[in-house]
Every structure is written in structure tokens, then in C-alpha cells.
Amino acid sequence: MPVTTASAAIHITPVVIKTFFKHSKRKGIKLKDGDKSEQALDDLFYDQAFHIVKAFIELGTKNTVESLQAFTNTHVPAPYWCAVVPVKIPLASCNQAADALIEWFGPEELKRVVGGERWWQIRGLDWIDAEWVTEKEYLDDRSFAEEDHYTEEEKTTLRMEHLDRVMLYVHGGAYFWGSINTHRYQIIRYARKMRGRAFAVNYRKAPQYPWPCPLQDVLAAYFYLTSPPPGSVHKPVPPSKMVFAGDSAGAALCLTALTVLRDLGLPQPAGAILISPWVDLTHSFPSVLTNTATDIIPPHGFIHKPSPLWPVHVKPEGGYTRVVPTQTNPPPQPGHADKLKPDAGEVADQINQRLRQTFERGEEVHSADLKDFPDGAPPQREMQEQDCVDAENAATLTDTPEPSQDLDTDAAFEFWEPKPPKxxxxxxxxxxxxxxxxxxxxxxxxxxxHPLVSPILQSSLGNLCPLYILAGNGECLRDEIVYMAHKAAHPKEYPTRNGVLREGHRQKENAEKFQTPTKVHLQVFDDMCHVLTVFTFTEPAKYAYRAIAQFVKHVVDNPGAHLERNPFPEFHRPPSQISDTEPVHKRDRHRSPSEKTPDTAKPLLSSTQSEIDKYRSNEQEAEQEVKHGQAERLPEQPETLPFETSGEDIPAVLMVRERVDALGNVRPMEPAEEIEALRVPPQEIGVIKELPVRRWQEGQEKWDRKYKRTADNVIRKRKRYEAKAQRLLDHAREQGLIHGELTTQTSRASVSDRASSLSAGEIQPQRRWGLLDLTDERPPPSAIAGRKDTAEAVALLKKTLYHSAPVTHRRVPKLKTSDAVRAVFDPRDHPLKPPQQSVSEQQVHAQFIPVHGLRMWQSLIELFMRKSSKKVDEKMEVGKKHAISTLRSTREKFSSTEASSSGQPSTTSPTDE
Known part of the structure; x- marks a missing residue:
């Protein structure tokens, strides 16, 4: 059964009931033991929401990747009280981003590491889905003349223009699920708190569009905002008025985009908010294993029921056993893949090996099939020692071995295949x-x-804009987040291992070039799991939203020179004002009289005021941290700080390191030398290690047994899709397909100009490449561009052949009648229009969504928000009564004391209360 609202409800309902009874039992035990400690799970709403999210992600692993993607990328209407404007980022901005990445990689790295320049630029849609988000209450009331001819959406966009605080938000979802629909409620809350507007981008997802496809789309969104193409409604957004923000994979994409902008000398935004960023995809830090029970991430990682899409090899057979004892050199030194960019000597050695073993076996031998250890590989220690000897010997050689003379250099390097990772x-x-x-x-x-895949391996994270980084102490990614934050603030103290510096393009240069510390505010929240901002109703999350909003206001509203001196709003003097009123929603007006404030035109102020009070209290705590030397300062600054000088900021703070308890109160973080994550040796960071692999292998083998028959069906389906793709291609050639030779970028327009007037579809000048342009390219095995064995790959092929072709096509043929008839009976296809593209890219627009799971989750969050606000009201009322009672008893005691001394009876006026 696929991931649907019904299947989610069936799977989650028992979890809700079980959690309720477990929660009651646990609270009873704490009460009996007199345990008054505050933990996040003591809040019933958080306890339930945590297990609901955990159960949903677990449900996703029992279904196919496509099913999870479709459910989480279903278009859900925005709440009526929000202004949401859909946007299509055009191909022009996508090409601008592609040019930036091409410059960053360089031709050699594009070919050896990425697999080519063209495959990752291929997309199904002619745009990227995005949307502007803000509160309707924030729109101005400007009027438009009839001759302006603006659509309602364009008018709404123009009414946002006065909001100069812009947040570019990149959603999370492990790079392969989630969308602007799953995160819209959070994004709206950010826009409301910061009194600005947000721009959310629905980037392409893996595995159909793997790295660097999502990175290209995030950069495209940045260029769309800063340099709008012709026809855009919005004005250019200055980088100084913009912040990047994201969670999980989205936060890592933000960090990676920042490093690309830095390296290319392009303007960075005013700041970035990184919420639980996933910065180490090799899982080389301890918390990946130790925090599984306290996080929402599945214990075996993201494994899924087999489908034509994923995994690429659905059965561990035919040389694709998932994990085997090593058979090929080099040994795990330092424990990652063989070089993607080898030197000539390594190429020559592999050529000789493969040719010799091909001759001996009588069949072609690939690098993964080489038998470097016919009698079994020696122990790891012995292999590493031998590798060190070989490295020393190679260093003493003056001449580098060259490839065989009967092969030219290019052909020799084409023969190279990296051996399996160790x-x-x-x-x-x-x-x-x-x-x-x-x-x-x-x-x-x-x-x-690679540093653009796992940014923890960047040779330097210095010279970046100010960063506000949040993590949950109970999440699996905690250690890598803590390490990344310290690496950014102290580029010289947390070096990258030598292997990355040798192999990574730009990395050795960057290590020396970018040594200016990045200003960092790191907060680790007690007991909280991955992406704590999902749980908006909890006290820690409420504080986080308020603090994020203040960070945005500070870095956007103040000039660059001011931020150089102080990028932290907590140290702004006088303290920045915090609005204690927010737009009222009709849902608040429908509360019972006891829940309303005297003025129903305003929202309940108690919870808002409590958030403000909490922020102010934490602001004072941060000041005390600086005063007592618990916050790190720039080393070249004087020791004294102008605390006594009113009206001046507290300057020269480099890094604020804090922990946040279950009630949202901050305290200083322990010294760096006591943090386990900071003691991991650099040579072990970004290295694939045994225990995470064993855990993944255990889960994958379990799924292999459970879905063995499904895997057999997948193999048959793939063959049918391959046959369909080949038929479409053959019919296109019969119908007059003309595909030109590959051309350089400078001549793309001329190819378009020569396009035949007999074309049935459109040849788009801005669409650079298509599926027929991948000569000499090596797309990753899962990439849709290189496949013909999935429904989505066939849909992409049909669209590029018959509807919107790249400039390398000279004619778009008409669809053959037999194929049009087949399309009538295919629910994913259409006889006249382009077929629905991959759900990893194109939103699913369901005809009937009376109750969709995403809307149910939003309603549940709103319910928890109201209940938690009511709880705050009740606590404040109890506190008020307690204060009055204490005051009254004090007065009575004082009056009785006075009366006894004077010999007169005591009296208390009713008005005194």
C-alpha cells in the first residue's frame, strides 16, 4: 500500500494510543519518585508529535521512494490568512546557476567527478517551482490601474515589495523527499515573526536528480532573486537584504551554496540560518550511532521497498552483493573511495591489470571485478603499512609513469574506473x-x-556570512553540526584531512585563502530531535522562532560595517525592539470567551509576551556569558568590553556557544575540550566506517529478504519501460526527428535559428541539453538523464522528443498515432500534452484533496499551538494569583504587626487587592 493519508492514519493511530499510555506511565513514575526535572518528552504534545513523525518516516521506508515523494510533493492550498504566490524560476536563471557551477568545478573535475557538464542540467519542467510567502496583514494597500494588466498573483507580489527582509528558504527531506508544501506552515511562521517575506524553492530531488542538481536549483533561486530575468515582477533583492535558511538537507544546501558564492567572489547574503544541517554524508561522527533512540531518523537509514527507481540494483546478485571483503587495492587509506581523478601512473597500472585479467578470463573485466588478492586480502593494518611504503617510494621518483604508448592520453583516462569504496x-x-x-x-x-556533497570536508568554512546554527542534543547529526560550527569559527584549528586537499579542486588554495573566522551562534537544544522547528508548539521551538526572527532583522536592517563589529542581535545596544503584536487570524476569534483577550481585534498576547520575555531573559544571559568570558572573542580585540558605555553594541564576539533546556532557557556550553565531537581526528572525518555500514547492511539485507518477490517484479517492469522508451525513440526518428551535433554554448542560438518550421512542438533556446546529448557523459546510475527503465525516465524522454526540445534538436516530430492511442490508456500520460514529469520535480495536483495528510498535520500543529498557548495562559494566571496571595499575606502580616504594636485592630481595604 503506497504512502497515502489513509495508510498513514492506519499506521500512526496505534502509535498515538500507545504513546499516550506510555507517557502517562512515565509521568506517574516521575511523580512518584519526586523527580521534578524538566525534559522535552514530559510535554504530551511533543511526545505525541515526535512519535507521529517517527512513525511516518518509518512508514516511508516500507514503501517506494516514488510513493513517499508523491505524497510529500502534493500541492496543498495555503491557509486563507496567508499570501502565497506561486512562481516559476525560468531556464535563464537555471543556466546562470549552471554557468557558476561549471566555473567552480572546472573541466577536469566536471568530467572525472561529476560525470559531465550536461546531464545535471537536464530537467523535465521548463522552470523550477517556487513561491513567495508572507502574511496578508503585511501587504500594502496600493491600487493598480486597469491598463497595468497585472494578474492577481502579480499584484500580490508587488504588494509585498515594501517588505525588504527576504528569507530564501530551502526545505529538508534527506535530499529526496519533502517540498514547499510540507514546510509551508513553518515558512509562514518565519515570515510572520520577522515581519518580512520568504521565498521557498522546490528544488529537484534525488535519486532521479542527484548531486549537483539540487545545488544548481538553489543557486538558480538566488540568482532569480538578485538578478531577475526579463519579465519578472519583483525588483532585484540585494544580497544584503536577504538571508539563507534551511533545515537538514536544505540547510546543508544553503551552506554549500555559500561556499560556492564565496569561492567565485560573488556577494553572499547578510546571514544564514542552518537548522540541523546534514553536512557529513559518510556518517563518520559518533552521534550517528548513539542517538538513534532519541531521533526521528530510521535506525537503518533511508532504505526503501524496491521499485523501478530505487535501489539501482534491486537484488544483491551478479557482482552487486552490497558489502564484501575487499578484493581490490588501494586499501582504506583513509577509508574512502579510490581516486576519482587519478594520475597517469595509476591509470597505466589499472590498464595493465584489466587487460591482463581480461585476457586470462576471456571476458571484459571492470575495476570492481579485479582480483588484486587471489588468496584473500591481508589485514587492514598490513595493507595500510604497505600503502605507506608505496607512497614513500612514489614520492622519491622523479618521473611519473605514463600510460601505454599504444593508447593516447584521453583514451587511457577514459579507461579508468574508480575501484569500490573501502x-x-x-x-x-x-x-x-x-x-x-x-x-x-x-x-x-x-x-x-566531495566537499560540495559533505561540506564538513570543505578545506575552510571561513570568510562566510554570519551563521546561526541550531541542533537537537538528541539527534543523530548532533556531532557533525557541532564540529561544523567550530570549524567555521576556527578555520585554522579544525583542518581537513590531506586526502581531500590533494584531490579536491580548489581545496588546497581555499585552505590558505579563507582564514578569516566566520561569526557563529551555535545552540544545542536539550532532548530535542532532528529539526526541532517542526514542533512549533514546544517552548524551545517558540524561542527558536523568535531568535531566528531577531537574527534576520539584525543582519538585514544593519549595514555591513555594523555587522563586522557585531553580527549578533543579542549584543545590540540598545536592544532591538520586539513587536508584541502579530496578525490576528480568524481561528483565534472563534475561541471561547474565556480564551479571548478583551480586544478581539488583537491576538492573545500572553504566549507572545512570554516568548518575548524568554528572549529578553536569554539575551541577558548571553551578555553575562561575554562578561564572564564564556563567549569566544576575536583574538586581536582588547580584553575590555564597553559594558558601561550605554548605547554601544557589545563588539568583537566571534562565537556564542549555548545549550537550551526544555523550557527554552539558555546556558553556556561546556568547554570545547570536553565535547566528544571535537576530539574526532581530522583523518577520520568524512571516512566510511564499519559500524554505520554494518547497521545499513543489516537493514538492507532484511529488506532484501522481505521484498524478494517485489524485486523480481521490478526487474520485469524495467524491461518493459526500456522497450517503451526504445519504441518512442524509434518512432520519433521515423516521424522526422533531426538532432544536430553538439555545439558550444556560444553557438546555441544559431542552432535554434536553424530549427525546422515543420516542428510539432517547441525548440527552446534556453534549454541547453536533452537526453540525446549525453555522448561522453557518465551520469550517476540513479540519474533520470541516463536511464530508460523507469516510468519517469520514459515521460522525460517523451517530453524532450515531442514537446519541448533543447537547442540541439532541429525538428520536433509529431507523435505517432499508435503512441497517442497508448497514451489515452495511461493515467500518467496524455495524447496531446506533455506527460506528468517526475514527482521528485513536479508537484502532484490531485483533483480531490478533502483531507490530505499534510493538511491534517498542519491542523494538528495548530491544535497543539492553541493548547500550549492555553497552558501558558493558565500558568501565568496561576502565577498572578500566587503573587496576589503572597502580597496579601505579607500585607496582612505587616498590618497585624503594626496593630499589635499600637493596640488597634488591623484593616485591609478591598482596593488594596
Missing amino acids: VLMQDPNTTPLELRAQIQLYATTEQLS
Whole structure:
């Protein structure tokens, strides 16, 4: 059964009931033991929401990737009290982003590491879905003349223009699920709190569109905002008026985009908010294993029921056993894939090996099939020692071995294939393992140690805009987040291992070039799980939203020179004002009289005021941290701070390190030397290790057994899709398809000009490449551009052949009648229009969504928000009564004391109360 509202309800309902009874039992035990400690799970609403989210993600692993993507990328209407304007980021902005990445990679890295320049630019849609988001209450009341001819959506966009605080939000979802629909409620809340507007981008998802496709789309959104193409309604957004924000995978994309902008010398935004960023896809930090029970991430990672899409090799057979004892050199030194960019000597060595073993076996031998250890591989320690000897010998050689003379250099390098990634074992006396399957959906296992895939491996995270980083102490990614924050603030103290510096384009240069510390505010929230802002009704999340809004206001409203001196709103003097009124929603006006404030034209102020009070209290705590030397300062600044000088900021603070308890109160973080994550040696960071691999392997083998028959059906389906794709291609050629030779970028327009007037569809000048343009390209195995064996790949092929072709096509043929008839009976196809594209890119627009799971979750969150606000009201009322009672008793005691001394009876006026 696919992921649907019904299946989710069936799966989650027992979890809700079970959680309720477990919660009651746990609270009873704490009450009996007199335990008054405050923990996040003591809040019933958080306890329920945590287990609901955990159960939903678990449900996703029992279904196909396509099913989870379709459910979470279903278009859901926005609440009526919000102004949401759909936007289509055009191909022009996509090409601008592609040019930036092409410049960043360089031709050699594009070819060897990425797999080419063209495949990742191919997309199904002619745009990227995005949307402007703000509160309707914030729109201005400007009027438009009839001759303006603006649509209602364009008018709404123009009415947002006066809101100069802009948040570019990149949603999370492990790079392969989630959408602007799953995160809209959170984004609306950010816009409301910061009194600005947000721009959310629905980037392409893996595994259909793996790295660097999502990165290109995020950069395209940035360029669309800062340099709008002709026809755009909005004015250019200055980078100084913009912040990046994202959660999980989206936060990592934000950080990666910042490094690309930095490296290319392009303007960065005023600041960035990184919520639980996933910055190490190799899982090399301890908390990935130790925090599984306290996080929403599945214990075995993101494994899924087999489908034509994923996994690429649905059965561990025919040389694709997922994990095997190592058979090929080099050993795990330092424990990642073989070089993607080898030197000539390594190429020559592999050519000789493959040719010799091909001759011996009588069949072609690939790098993964090489038998470097016919009698079994030696222990890891012995392999590493030998590797060190080989490295020393190679360093003493003056001449580098060249490829065989009967092969030219280009052909020799084309022959190169990286050998399977190796696993660093806990016991160095055991034989290391080799990975034969792709672990992550976002990138191939060989690519996981690339700095634009795992930004924890950037040689430097210095010279970036100010960062506000949030993490949950109970989440699996905690350690890598803490390490990344310290690495950004202290580029010299947290170096990247030498292997990355040697192999990574730009990395050695960046390590020396970008040594200016990045200003960082790091907060780790007690007991909270991954992406704590999902749970908007909890006290820690309420504080986080308020603090994020204040950070945005501070970095956007103040000039760059001011931010150089102080990028932290907590140290702004006098303290920035916080609005204690927010737009009222009709849902608040429908509360019972006891829940309303005297003025129903305003929202309940008690919870808002409590958030403000909490922020102010934490602001004072941050000041005390600086005063007592618990916040890190820039080393070149004087020791004294002008606390006594009124009206001046507290300057020269480099890094604020805090923990936040279950009630949203901050306290200083422990010293760096006491944090386990900061003691991980650099040579072990970004290295694939044994225990995470064993855990993933255990889950994958369990799924292999459970879905064995499903895997057999998947193989048959793939063959049918391949036949359909080949038929479409053959028919297109019969109908007059003309595909030109590949041309350089400068001549693309001329190809379009020569397009035949007999074309049935459209040849788009801005669409650079199509599926027929991948000569000499090596797309990753999961990439839709390189496949013909899935329904989505066939849909993409049909669209590029018959509807919107790239400039390398000279004619778009008419669809053959037999194919049009087949399309009538295919629910995903259409005889006249382009078929529905991949659900990893195109939103699903269901005809009937009376009750969709995403809307139910939003309603549930709103319910929890109201209940938690009511709880705050009740606590404040109890506190007020307690204060009055205490005051009264004090007065009575004082009056009785006075009366006894004077000999007169005491009296208390009713008005005194």
C-alpha cells in the first residue's frame, strides 16, 4: 500500500494510543519518585508529535521512494490568512546557476567527478517551482490601474515589495523527499515573526536528480532573486537584504551554496540560518550511532521497498552483493573511495591489470571485478603499512609513469574506473570491507567525500556570512553540526584531512585563502530531535522562532560595517525592539470567551509576551556569558568590553556557544575540550566506517529478504519501460526527428535559428541539453538523464522528443498515432500534452484533496499551538494569583504587626487587592 493519508492514519493511530499510555506511565513514575526535572518528552504534545513523525518516516521506508515523494510533493492550498504566490524560476536563471557551477568545478573535475557538464542540467519542467510567502496583514494597500494588466498573483507580489527582509528558504527531506508544501506552515511562521517575506524553492530531488542538481536549483533561486530575468515582477533583492535558511538537507544546501558564492567572489547574503544541517554524508561522527533512540531518523537509514527507481540494483546478485571483503587495492587509506581523478601512473597500472585479467578470463573485466588478492586480502593494518611504503617510494621518483604508448592520453583516462569504496574497520587486524552498492540516495558512494556533497570536508568554512546554527542534543547529526560550527569559527584549528586537499579542486588554495573566522551562534537544544522547528508548539521551538526572527532583522536592517563589529542581535545596544503584536487570524476569534483577550481585534498576547520575555531573559544571559568570558572573542580585540558605555553594541564576539533546556532557557556550553565531537581526528572525518555500514547492511539485507518477490517484479517492469522508451525513440526518428551535433554554448542560438518550421512542438533556446546529448557523459546510475527503465525516465524522454526540445534538436516530430492511442490508456500520460514529469520535480495536483495528510498535520500543529498557548495562559494566571496571595499575606502580616504594636485592630481595604 503506497504512502497515502489513509495508510498513514492506519499506521500512526496505534502509535498515538500507545504513546499516550506510555507517557502517562512515565509521568506517574516521575511523580512518584519526586523527580521534578524538566525534559522535552514530559510535554504530551511533543511526545505525541515526535512519535507521529517517527512513525511516518518509518512508514516511508516500507514503501517506494516514488510513493513517499508523491505524497510529500502534493500541492496543498495555503491557509486563507496567508499570501502565497506561486512562481516559476525560468531556464535563464537555471543556466546562470549552471554557468557558476561549471566555473567552480572546472573541466577536469566536471568530467572525472561529476560525470559531465550536461546531464545535471537536464530537467523535465521548463522552470523550477517556487513561491513567495508572507502574511496578508503585511501587504500594502496600493491600487493598480486597469491598463497595468497585472494578474492577481502579480499584484500580490508587488504588494509585498515594501517588505525588504527576504528569507530564501530551502526545505529538508534527506535530499529526496519533502517540498514547499510540507514546510509551508513553518515558512509562514518565519515570515510572520520577522515581519518580512520568504521565498521557498522546490528544488529537484534525488535519486532521479542527484548531486549537483539540487545545488544548481538553489543557486538558480538566488540568482532569480538578485538578478531577475526579463519579465519578472519583483525588483532585484540585494544580497544584503536577504538571508539563507534551511533545515537538514536544505540547510546543508544553503551552506554549500555559500561556499560556492564565496569561492567565485560573488556577494553572499547578510546571514544564514542552518537548522540541523546534514553536512557529513559518510556518517563518520559518533552521534550517528548513539542517538538513534532519541531521533526521528530510521535506525537503518533511508532504505526503501524496491521499485523501478530505487535501489539501482534491486537484488544483491551478479557482482552487486552490497558489502564484501575487499578484493581490490588501494586499501582504506583513509577509508574512502579510490581516486576519482587519478594520475597517469595509476591509470597505466589499472590498464595493465584489466587487460591482463581480461585476457586470462576471456571476458571484459571492470575495476570492481579485479582480483588484486587471489588468496584473500591481508589485514587492514598490513595493507595500510604497505600503502605507506608505496607512497614513500612514489614520492622519491622523479618521473611519473605514463600510460601505454599504444593508447593516447584521453583514451587511457577514459579507461579508468574508480575501484569500490573501502570501509575503515574498528579492528585493524581484520580484512577491510568493500562497498558494492550506493548507500545514500543523494550521491554515489565515491562522491560522498566531495566537499560540495559533505561540506564538513570543505578545506575552510571561513570568510562566510554570519551563521546561526541550531541542533537537537538528541539527534543523530548532533556531532557533525557541532564540529561544523567550530570549524567555521576556527578555520585554522579544525583542518581537513590531506586526502581531500590533494584531490579536491580548489581545496588546497581555499585552505590558505579563507582564514578569516566566520561569526557563529551555535545552540544545542536539550532532548530535542532532528529539526526541532517542526514542533512549533514546544517552548524551545517558540524561542527558536523568535531568535531566528531577531537574527534576520539584525543582519538585514544593519549595514555591513555594523555587522563586522557585531553580527549578533543579542549584543545590540540598545536592544532591538520586539513587536508584541502579530496578525490576528480568524481561528483565534472563534475561541471561547474565556480564551479571548478583551480586544478581539488583537491576538492573545500572553504566549507572545512570554516568548518575548524568554528572549529578553536569554539575551541577558548571553551578555553575562561575554562578561564572564564564556563567549569566544576575536583574538586581536582588547580584553575590555564597553559594558558601561550605554548605547554601544557589545563588539568583537566571534562565537556564542549555548545549550537550551526544555523550557527554552539558555546556558553556556561546556568547554570545547570536553565535547566528544571535537576530539574526532581530522583523518577520520568524512571516512566510511564499519559500524554505520554494518547497521545499513543489516537493514538492507532484511529488506532484501522481505521484498524478494517485489524485486523480481521490478526487474520485469524495467524491461518493459526500456522497450517503451526504445519504441518512442524509434518512432520519433521515423516521424522526422533531426538532432544536430553538439555545439558550444556560444553557438546555441544559431542552432535554434536553424530549427525546422515543420516542428510539432517547441525548440527552446534556453534549454541547453536533452537526453540525446549525453555522448561522453557518465551520469550517476540513479540519474533520470541516463536511464530508460523507469516510468519517469520514459515521460522525460517523451517530453524532450515531442514537446519541448533543447537547442540541439532541429525538428520536433509529431507523435505517432499508435503512441497517442497508448497514451489515452495511461493515467500518467496524455495524447496531446506533455506527460506528468517526475514527482521528485513536479508537484502532484490531485483533483480531490478533502483531507490530505499534510493538511491534517498542519491542523494538528495548530491544535497543539492553541493548547500550549492555553497552558501558558493558565500558568501565568496561576502565577498572578500566587503573587496576589503572597502580597496579601505579607500585607496582612505587616498590618497585624503594626496593630499589635499600637493596640488597634488591623484593616485591609478591598482596593488594596
